[in-house]
Amino acid sequence: MNYFFQKFGRILVIWLPLGWLLLFFMFPLVEMINVSFSEARRAVPPYIPAFQIGSGGFTFSPVLDNYLLIYEYWEDYLWPAINSIRLAFFSTLYCLLFAYPMAWWIARSNKSIQHILLILVLMPFWTSSLLRMYALIGLLNPNGFINDVLIWAGITVTPIQMMQTDFSIYSGMILTYLPLMILPLYASLVRLDVSIIEAAADLGAKKWDIFRTIVLPLSIPGIVAGSLLVFIPAVGEFVIPALLGGPEQLMLGKVIWTEFFRNRDWPVAAAIAIILIAIIILPIVYARYQDRERIS
Amino acid sequence: MERSNLFLLIGVIAAAVVIFLNFDSSNIKTSQVSEAGGELKIYNWSDYIAEDTISNFEAETGIIVTYDMYDSNEVLEAKMLAGSSGYDLVVPTADFLARGREAGAYQDMDLSRIQNASNQDPEIQAQADRMVGSNSAGLVYMWGSTGIAYNEDMVVERLGDDAPTDSWSLILDPANAAKLEDCGIAILDAPTDVLPNVMTYLGYPGTSMEKSHFEAAGDALSAIRPYLRYINSSQSINDIANGDICAAIMWSGDAFQAAYRAEEAENGHVIDYYIPNEGTNLWFDVMAIPADAKNVDNAYKFVDYMMRADVAAANVNYVWYASGNEAARPDIDPEILSHPGIYPTEKAKEKLFVTPVYDAQTDRIVTRVWNRFSAGN
Amino acid sequence: MAPFIRIQNISKKYGKLLAVDNVSFNLEKGELFSLLGPSGCGKTTLLRILAGFEITTEGYVEIDGQDMVDVDPADRPVNIMFQNYALFPHMSVSNNIGYGLKRASLPDNEIKSRVSELLELVHLNGMGERKPSTLSGGQRQRVALARALARRPKLLLLDEPLAALDKKLRSETQFELCKIQEQLGTTFVVVTHDQEEAMTLSTRIGVMNNGKLVQVGTPNEIYEQPQTTFVADFVGEISFIEVTVKEQKGPYWLMQGAVPIHVSTGAKLRINQKVNLALRPEKISLTSKSTGKINEFPVKVIDWAFYGAGTQYRVVGPGGINLKLYESHNIPSKSNARQPETGFINFSPDSIIILER
Incomplete structure (x- = not known):
């Protein structure tokens, strides 16, 4: 009986996460690949699936048109892709710059308040992201709180245009993604032994030297994890730039949206998404592969 | 509990909270x-x-x-x-x-x-x-038009008393748009409601499905693009009511909602809406x-x-x-x-049109023209 | 001549807790000094004060005539070897050892030659390119030592240098550490809770308890002439007998406890003074028959343990006095010899330590 439970428990531990990944990651991905090779039509659903299980058994008749169309009009997709990658890159960079000192401070503060500080970091997640964006708009508007205060204090006479600028976009991005950067950074910094830092100081390293030669290299796993956590969703982000940005912000996420909703071309939307995933995932896989090579 | 486990736990809870909050609750009834x-x-x-x-x-x-x-x-x-x-x-x-x-x-x-x-x-x-x-x-519930909402004082201040507050040129003429840039111009993010109207402004039929007509409309929009504050369908109601923008291509109902909000707020902004005399599409x-x-x-x-x-x-x-x-x-x-x-006047009614339902190919043309305009390239 | 290192009236408070309480001592150049005490006695705090990581509440430290109060850890002629070694996990052994030299902006070729000298010193030739994670515990310890020695500090601090090693490796390393210290002539301060380690390593030992330095002396002085019950008890095995001073009788003082005991001492004692007599196990002899020697009385053996080089007994004497004694196997012990159940013990009157009670 006991043995049975032990065995059952082990199966559960292994298969639960695997099942989760299979159900919520693999199946949707496979379905998306399927749709990307399908032919669009006006019907319910609005495509003829490339891969079908029907009375005639399995049929697989992939259509390359969707990828060819993207290839043909590559310029229309390249610029939004560059916009998105630029947005994601700088959002990641700014998040890193803000998150690092915060994570450091939390990791080095009293153990008893660390949990409270971490909960405070996560707190914004408890409100809807849209609500937070509108709160930010309320702050940054020409008639918003910040301008009211600046005008009242006599620092400026006319309101400063903060909305529809890079400033407002990146404020929104940082507000949304900062916790995703802080948590892995915290996890890697809290593991950093104080005596290692003291050893460096003892050996003649000044503060900046300690950071450059000890803390920074040892927190690279946290930096990498946090950057991926921010960068990957940020590439697909288009709501924040649409709400806070000016007209120049056509993002790849929005292009997928228009393919899906405006052109009602689910297969092309799926194909773009697959290409995007490939562009993001392949370098990561390659980097990991390189890493493994180097270690062995 | 080991620290790394605690972190994992926090992460999982956070993820669960995020998923829960972003879940469209209207689906669970x-x-x-x-x-x-x-x-x-x-x-x-x-x-x-x-x-x-x-x-x-x-x-x-x-x-x-x-x-x-x-x-x-x-x-x-x-x-x-x-x-x-x-x-x-x-x-x-x-x-x-x-x-x-x-x-x-x-x-x-x-x-x-x-x-x-x-x-x-x-x-x-x-x-x-x-x-x-x-x-x-089915039966029509409500119907309306696409037109221009504007802040009377701000527009008159910049364009004078003879501001063309009866024409698409208020926004689509780059000379006017340049003057209104500082008080803010917005455009609906709805290509099928904007492009046909730009076509009528340029003298093409609003019901046209010609690729070249759409492209001409796209070019006309690109000409005023430097002066636009943003392209968005939902934000302009609030912003025009608060005086954060002064002119916008909007749906009629949204424009009146904005006018109502400005009136309620007693913030001194008077918002009006008109159907341009070149004509507009009905929906x-x-x-x-x-x-x-x-x-x-x-x-x-x-x-x-x-x-x-x-x-x-x-x-x-x-x-x-x-x-x-x-x-x-x-x-x-x-x-x-x-x-x-x-409720448009009889005279205005003559110029109103109903856009045709585009086929997939036209959809793609419209989207492409629109995306190029909004991307600025 | 002024002492090489002077530690004067050092106190350190954490809130209300007095971690180090008015500690003073001097060190000569080339000494190997151990700070010995139970955990929480303040010895590590004192070490961190010397390294510069903690700021003293009171008192000052002087090294080679230079006041250290306002000197950063980075600028002190002091290096420390941490208990967990604190090696930089992302750097090779050579880069670990060369780290302090690089901070001092030494030219690359000099760093290289110094590092290879140090690798030689700690017998790690050819391991320079390895990462710390691929080394054994003993090897890591030696990397840490080499790294701490690289800047040729005037004072080297070692925090429990051997605690992380297994027992056999520990005695080898102990020997090695002494050799290196003698070879370089660097002044070492070792923090340890292991009295045996302190005994074998040190030229002098400072015993600490509750933040106070209770006794400073050579290992021999600490062992043979402990000045307090705490030191006597903490350093080595010992048994105590509570007695009252009764009278001076010829060359002896007669003490009365459960049994009368004759003590030969130069200490000044008063009649009726209550004192503790302390006896080291090896000072007590166990015999099966009465020998008629002074300070002899019958005992019952209640426990014994075989240690190879000798056997330790626990015996109970008249009036319930408990004593530990150690019998050295000068002649080969008989394999199946029955251990005695009763017998007689005796000890010399001048082997007894008198401690205030």
């Missing part, structure tokens, strides 16, 4: 015990019905209504095309309804089952039917029944109820859109009835 009247699931635009209409209907019929809201045709359409939406009555705009019918997502509406259908304005209904391509697709929101609706009888009952003159008038007085209901006119607020931006 506890099934209510159906009483004698049964139930009815409605999916309508947000802020598009008088506050007590649903409760009155429930009281009268004993039908329990589940009322969900969307704020874009695209969202509704994706739900309909995916199938099994669970809704019994939805209110798509005519061109979306046409495409949905083509895909088999909607069923015909038997007007003989709706006594109050005779209250409908035949002219409006005929225009909508032409667009949808069927006489039995019709149609009550329609999805193909896989489960409570079809109740859907008919609801449409019949909505077509009652007093109910229709109450809705118009609340949302400030023009109703498809002719019989409701006596009960409609005269201020609404006499506003040329809501």
Whole structure:
């Protein structure tokens, strides 16, 4: 009986996460690949699936048109892709710059308040992201709180245009993604032994030297994890730039949206998404592969 | 507990919270015990019905209504095309309804089952039917136009008393746009409502499906692009009401909502809306029944109820859109009835047009032109 | 001549807790000094004060005539070897050892030659390119030592240098550490809770308890002439007998406890003074028959343990006095010899330590 439970428990531990990944990651991905090779039509659903299980058994008749169309009009997709990658890159960079000192401070503060500080970091997640964006708009508007205060204090006479600028976009991005950067950074910094830092100081390293030669290299796993956590969703982000940005912000996420909703071309939307995933995932896989090579 | 485990736990909780919060709660509806009247699931635009209409209907019929809201045709359409939406009555705009019918997502509406259908304005209904391509697709709920909302004082201050507040040129002429840049210009993020109107401004027919006409419209928009604050459909209501922008291409109902908000706030901003004399496109929101609706009888009952003159008038007085209901006119607020931006004058009517339903290829052209304009390249 | 290192009236408070309480001592150049005490006695705090990581509440430290009060850890002629070694996990052994030299902006070729000298010193030739994670515990310890020695500090601090090693490796390393210290002539301060380690390593030992330095002396002085019950008890095995001073009788003082005991001492004692007599186990002899020697009385053996080089007994004497004694196996022990159940013990009057009670 006991043995049975032990065995059952082990199966559960292994298969639960695997099942989760299979159900919520693999199946949707496979379905998306399927749709990307399908032919669009006006019907319910609005495509003829490339891969079908029907009375005639399995049929697989992939259509390359969707990828060819993207290839043909590559310029229309390249610029939004560059916009998105630029947005994601700088959002990641700014998040890193803000998150690092915060994570450091939390990791080095009293153990008893660390949990409270971490909960405070996560707190914004408890409100809807849209609500937070509108709160930010309320702050940054020409008639918003910040301008009211600046005008009242006599620092400026006319309101400063903060909305529809890079400033407002990146404020929104940082507000949304900062916790995703802080948590892995915290996890890697809290593991950093104080005596290692003291050893460096003892050996003649000044503060900046300690950071450059000890803390920074040892927190690279946290930096990498946090950057991926921010960068990957940020590439697909288009709501924040649409709400806070000016007209120049056509993002790849929005292009997928228009393919899906405006052109009602689910297969092309799926194909773009697959290409995007490939562009993001392949370098990561390659980097990991390189890493493994180097270690062995 | 080891620290790394604690971190993992926090991460999982955070992820769960995020997923939970982002979950569209309108999808999870506890099934209510159906009483004698049964139930009815409605999916309508947000802020598009008088506050007590649903409760009155429930009281009268004993039908329990589940009322969900969307704020874009695209969202509704994706739900309909995916199938099994669970809704019994939805209110798509005519061109979306046409495409949905083509895909088999909607069923015909038997007007003989709706006594109050005779209250409908035949002219409006005929225009909508032409667009949808069927006489039995559904009944027009509200209709409206696309035009320009503007802040009177701010615009006059910059363009003088002879500002063209009756023409698309107020925004589409780069010389005017340049002068309004500092007080803020916004454009709807809705290519099918903007591009045809730019085409009429350029002298092309708004109903054209010529690629070159769309491209010319795209070029005209690109010329004013440097002066635009943003391209967005939902933000301009608030911003124009607060004086954060001063001119916007908007839908009529949104413009009046903004004017109302400015008035309520007593912030000194006076917002007005006009239908440009070059003409504009009309749109019709149609009550329609999805193909896989489960409570079809109740859907008919609801449409019949909505077509009652007093109910229709109450809705118009609340949302400030023009109703498809002719019989409701006596009960409609005269201020609404006499506003040329809501109920256009006979002269303006001559220039109004109904955009055709684009085929997939035209969709792609429109989207591409629009994306190039909004991307700025 | 002024002492090489002077530690004067050092106190350190954490809130209300007095971690180090008015500690003073001097060190000569080339000494190997151990700070010995139970955990929480303040020895590590004192070490951190010397390294510069903690700021003293009171008192000052002077090294080679230079006041250290306002000197940063980075600028002190002091290096520390941490208990967990604190090696930089992302750097090779050579880069670990060369880290302090690089901070001092030494030219690359000099760093290289110094590092290879140090690798030689700690017998790690050819391991320079390895990462710390690929080394054994003993090897890591030696990397840490080499790294701490690289800047040729005037004072090297070692925090429990051998605690992380297994027992056999520990005695080898102990020997090695002493050799290196002698070879370089660097002054070492070792913090340890292991009295045996302190005994074998040190030229002098400072015993700490509750933040106070209770006794400073050579290992021999600490062992043979402990000045307090705490030191006597903490350093080595010992048994105590509570007695009252009765009278001076010829060359002896007669003490009365459960049994009369004759003590030979130069200490000044008063009649009726209550004192503790302390006896090291190896000072007590166990015999099966009475020998008629002074300070002899019958005992019952209640426990014994075989240690190879000797056997330790626990015996109970008249009046319930408990004593530990150690019998060295000068002649080969008989394998199956029955251990005695009763017998007699005796000890010399001048082997007894008198401690205030």
